[in-house]
Amino acid sequence: MSTTGGSLACEGMYSKLIDDEGACDDLNRRPDVGLSAHPVSPIRLIPRPSGPGPYRLATICLATLCAVLLISIIAVTAHYKNKPQRDGEVTSEVQKQTQDSDTSALTASISKLQEEKKQLQEEKKQLQEEKNKLLAQLDTMTATKAPEVIKPTTKAPIVCPVDWHLFNNSCYFISRTTRDWPESKSYCQSQGAYLAIIHTAEEQTFLWDRLPRGHWNAYWFGITDGHTEDSWKWVDDTPLVGGFWEVGEPNNHINEDCGYIVKTRVMERVAIRSWYDAPCTMYWPFICEKDMAAVASAAVPH
Structure with missing residues (x-):
C-alpha cells in the first residue's frame, strides 16, 4: 500500500x-x-x-456564540417592533389630553358668552322701557293745547262748527265713517272745506293728538301723486315740501297714490313720522280742513 x-x-x-x-x-x-x-x-x-479534543471544544464555543447572537437578534427585533406602537400610544394620549383641554376651554367660552348675552338682553329691556317712557313724555310735552276759540285783536273770534276743532285759523273735522280717498275729498268739499293740508309740525301734532289709538287707525288727508308718480301734491295743487313720512315711506308698494296718517297702540310712534301711502280705493276715515280766515274774508262785503 x-x-x-x-x-x-x-x-x-x-x-x-x-x-x-x-x-x-x-x-x-x-x-x-x-x-x-x-x-x-x-x-x-x-x-x-x-476527553474532548480541540475541534470539539471549538465547535461548542462556536455553537454557543451563534446561540447568543441569535438571542440578541431576536431581542433587538422585538424591541424595534414594539417601539412604534408605544410611541403611537404616547402620541395618541397627548392628542387626547390636548383635545380635552381645548373642549373645556371652548365650553367655558360658550358659557361666558351666554351669560353676557343674558345681561345684554336685560339691559336692552330696561333701555326699551325707558325709551317708551321718554316718548310718552315727549308726546305730552309737544301736544299743542290750543283753545277752541281764538280772539284776534282786530277781528271777531273764530267759532268752529260742532265736532270741528280749531287750530290757528282753521277748523278740522275728523270723521267717524269711512270712504275712499276721492269720496272723502268730495265730502269735504260739500262742507265748504278740503282734505287737510298740513304744512307744519305743530299742525301735524295737533291733529295726531286728536286721533284715537287703535290697532291700525288710519285717516286720509289731502295729498296725492296720482297725476305724476313720486310727485306729491296737495289738493290745492301746490307741491309737497318735506312731509312727515314714516321711515321707508312712501314706497308705492301696490300702486299707492294717496296719503294717510296712522296712529296705533305702539307708543314708539310719533306724530312727525306717521304718514304712509296707500291705494286710493281703500276705505279709511278722513280729516277735513276749513280755512276760517278765507271764510271770514269772503263773508265781508266789498
Missing part, C-alpha cells in the same frame, strides 16, 4: 470522525511496504487520551 493512498484514507477519516485522529497518525507513520525487504512489523495503536 503506497503512502499517497494512506494519506487520502486518513483525510477521509478526518472529515468523518474527528475522534479517530490519533489512529490516522499511526497509519501515516507506517513504513511503505515496497521500500523495505523486511517484513512489516505489526502496527501499534496508541490510545488517545480521554
Whole structure:
C-alpha cells in the first residue's frame, strides 16, 4: 500500500470522525511496504487520551456564540417592533389630553358668552322701557293745547262748527265713517272745506293728538301723486315740501297714490313720522280742513 493512498484514507477519516485522529497518525507513520525487504512489523495503536479534543471544544464555543447572537437578534427585533406602537400610544394620549383641554376651554367660552348675552338682553329691556317712557313724555310735552276759540285783536273770534276743532285759523273735522280717498275729498268739499293740508309740525301734532289709538287707525288727508308718480301734491295743487313720512315711506308698494296718517297702540310712534301711502280705493276715515280766515274774508262785503 503506497503512502499517497494512506494519506487520502486518513483525510477521509478526518472529515468523518474527528475522534479517530490519533489512529490516522499511526497509519501515516507506517513504513511503505515496497521500500523495505523486511517484513512489516505489526502496527501499534496508541490510545488517545480521554476527553474532548480541540475541534470539539471549538465547535461548542462556536455553537454557543451563534446561540447568543441569535438571542440578541431576536431581542433587538422585538424591541424595534414594539417601539412604534408605544410611541403611537404616547402620541395618541397627548392628542387626547390636548383635545380635552381645548373642549373645556371652548365650553367655558360658550358659557361666558351666554351669560353676557343674558345681561345684554336685560339691559336692552330696561333701555326699551325707558325709551317708551321718554316718548310718552315727549308726546305730552309737544301736544299743542290750543283753545277752541281764538280772539284776534282786530277781528271777531273764530267759532268752529260742532265736532270741528280749531287750530290757528282753521277748523278740522275728523270723521267717524269711512270712504275712499276721492269720496272723502268730495265730502269735504260739500262742507265748504278740503282734505287737510298740513304744512307744519305743530299742525301735524295737533291733529295726531286728536286721533284715537287703535290697532291700525288710519285717516286720509289731502295729498296725492296720482297725476305724476313720486310727485306729491296737495289738493290745492301746490307741491309737497318735506312731509312727515314714516321711515321707508312712501314706497308705492301696490300702486299707492294717496296719503294717510296712522296712529296705533305702539307708543314708539310719533306724530312727525306717521304718514304712509296707500291705494286710493281703500276705505279709511278722513280729516277735513276749513280755512276760517278765507271764510271770514269772503263773508265781508266789498
